[in-house]
Amino acid sequence: MNAMIDAVRTEALFLSYVQRSQQPSADIIREAVTDTVHRLGEDRCAELVAQEFGEHPDCAPDRMRWARTAVRLAFH
Template sequence: MTAMIDEVRTEALFVSDVQRSQEPTAELIREAVTAIVTRFGEARCAELVAQEFGEHPDCAPDRMRWARSAIRLAFA
């Protein structure tokens, strides 16, 4: 169950406007995730992630790795 929740959180952060270069705090990450999931829902977040991987296959993997790492830290 926790893995599924983390995956949804990761997808939400991935599609958010939060950037690694901002060096976001855990609080900012949690707020962004909540806002995105509320705005789009889980299924739409997954669709947007797939779209980004299709349109930007060169950048998407790095952003996904960052998002996974950031979620682990923000929700530890």
């Protein structure tokens, strides 16, 4: 179950307005994740992440790696 929740959180952060260059705090990350999931829903997050990987295969993997690491730090 934890892996599934982390996956949704990672997708939501990936889609959020938060940028790695901002060096966001754990609070900002949690707020962005919550806002994005409430705004888009879990299924729509997955759809949009897939779309981003299709449209921007050059930069999407780096953002996803950052989002995964940021979610681990902010939520665990």
